[in-house]
Amino acid sequence: MINADTTPRSPYANYNDWYSRQDRSHLIQKSKDAENIFRRTGITFAVYGHADSAEKLIPFDIIPRIISGKEWRKLAQGIEQRVIALNAFLDDIYHKQEIIKAGRIPRELIEKNEAxxxxxIGFRPPGGVYTHIVGTDIVRTGEDQFYVLEDNARTPSGVSYMLENRETMMQMFPELFHENRVQRVEDYPYQLRQSLASLAPPGCKGKPRVAVLTPGIHNSAYYEHSFLADMMGxxxxxxxxxxxxxxxxKMRTTQGYEAIDVLYRRVDDDFLDPLTFRPDSALGIPGIMDVYRAGNITIANAPGTGISDDKAIYSYMPEIVEFYTGRKPLLENVPTWRCSEPDSLKYVLDNLADLVVKEVHGSGGYGMLVGPTASKKERALFAEKLRARPNNYIAQPTLSLSTVPIMVKNGIAPRHVDLRxxxxxxxxxxxxxxGLTRVALKQGSLVVNSSQGGGTKDTWVLED
Structure with missing residues (x-):
């Protein structure tokens, strides 16, 4: 929010002027009010393995993260280029596999990938779209450079928090939205439904019927599943x-069974169809893959998109973007070492104290090592995991992530953030x-995941 010379950064100028006029006790009370709103609304997430506190409130900070229209246009162009390339990549690997034949990606990285x-293979979803909903994780360094941290093209979560954060801020600080030209996010459910319905199977007659498939109330993101279904109607x-x-x-209703045209599924591939994947799954629909391959239902996101979430594939994204778009990536990757490669593995083992190491299929901040904050014993144990299964890990440098202000007892303090x-x-x-700004509430922490002690804040993109 504030430059080194104590002047406010341009996007924050109006907000900083407003903030300087506020009574501290008033803002503290507003912060408590926000927590009460979240509690009454039931905005929670589950933490697996914590039986004593299965449902938790996601911490919310009332100081918005503000991005200028110019900055956003640069980001949006890079994100669009990346998403187009991801969709082309998925279509290619399930058809002609030209990127493999061109030697740009190793064949075994695709064919031996569990995702x-x-x-x-040989099937193209309705409209040729594999990734209907994508959440692209962006970080910004202290040098004012944006990087893509990872792609979430399977079942990206968190959008309900983006919407609730905005509604809460508008309810508590309506004057701020009169004084600042903040672009809208509130119409996301309408946009989502329109986007999904537009990709209904070719044989669909009349208005497409859309439904959200959830694993059930015990899933960590069940609140979001029910929220989005409700908001989309x-x-x-x-x-x-x-x-x-x-x-x-077909879906069971009080009028009998009625056909579904588009299924927004929040169930992983393995559990989607017990006749095709895991036979012990009680979460999916026996035979749905046959219906899908016959072209009688759209599944969003398409089965098999999880391979583009793979962090080893991520390391090839610069090549993927250039191969399918003919242009260099507008948004850079974080430099990545593939531990499957002997030279990279040696470098990672020699420099564990300075690196972040992640599982290629990991998510939620689990199964990773943050070298600079880990103990010598933790690094030694993790080194054994690396040696045992090098193919399972990638490593990245510890970035000097940008910070934004959060409310603390004595005023405001900087904390690291990412953006989805x-x-x-x-x-x-x-x-x-x-999008969703996730913030590491612990001083000095680089882990923003809610399951690891992170929180969220409203993200403002200003009109020019």
Whole structure:
């Protein structure tokens, strides 16, 4: 918010002027009010493995993160380029595999990847879209450089917090939205439904029926599943509510079984169809993959998109973007060492104290080592894991992440953040102006995940 010379950064100028006029006790009370709003609304997340506190409030900070329109345009162009390349990559690896034949990606990285689904080979989803909803994690360094930290093209979560954060801020500080030209995010549910409906199967007649498939109330993101279904005005269903009948996936209703045209699934590939994947799954719909391959239902995101979440694939994204778009990436990757390569593994083992090491299929901040904050014993134990399964890990430098202010007892203090903008893909790419800012509430921490002690804040993208 504040430059080194104590002047406010341009996007924060109006907000800083407003903040300087506020009574400290008033802001503290507003912060408590926000927590009460979240508690009453039931905005929670589950932490697996914590039986004593299965449902937690996600911490919310009332100072917004503000991005100028100029900065956002630069980000949006880079995100759009990346999402287009990801979709082209997925189409290619399940069809002609030209990127492999060109020697740009090793064949074994695709074919031996557990997220690669042979069942998708030769099949093209309705509209040719694999990644209907994407969450691209962006970080900014102290040198004012944006980097893509990872791509979430399987089942990106967190958009409900983006929407609730905005609604809470508008409820508590309406004057700020009169004084600042903040771009809207509130119409995301409408945009999501329109985007999904536009990719209904070719044989769909009339208005497409959309439903959200959830694993159920014990899933960590169940609040979001029910929230989005409610906001879109569509049904929230579990696998037990659905069955394959007459070549369609149909939903049980009080009027009998009715066909679903588009299924926004929040169930992982392995559990989607017990006849195709895990036979012990009670979360999916037996036979849905047959209906899908027959072209009678759209599944968003498409099965098999998880391979583009793989952090080893991520390390090849500069090559992927250039191969499919013919241009250099507008947004850079974080430099990455693939531990599967002997020279890289040696470097990582020799420099564990300075690196962040992640599982290639990891998420939520689990299974990773932050070298600078780990103990000597923790690094030694992690080194053994690396030697045992080098293919399972990548490593990156510890970035000097940018900070934004948060409310603390004595005023404001800087904390590290990332940003997850949300992208909707149909016949066009729609990037929601803002996204979810996740903040590491612990002083000095670089881990922003809510499951690891992080919180969220509203993200403002200003009109020019």
């Amino acid at each position: 690669f689904l042979p069942q998708m 569509v049904e929230l269903v579990e696998g037990s509510d659905l069955r394959v009948m007459d070549g369609k996936v 903008p949300y992208v909707l893909v149909s016949d066009k790419v729609k990037i929601i102006p803002g």
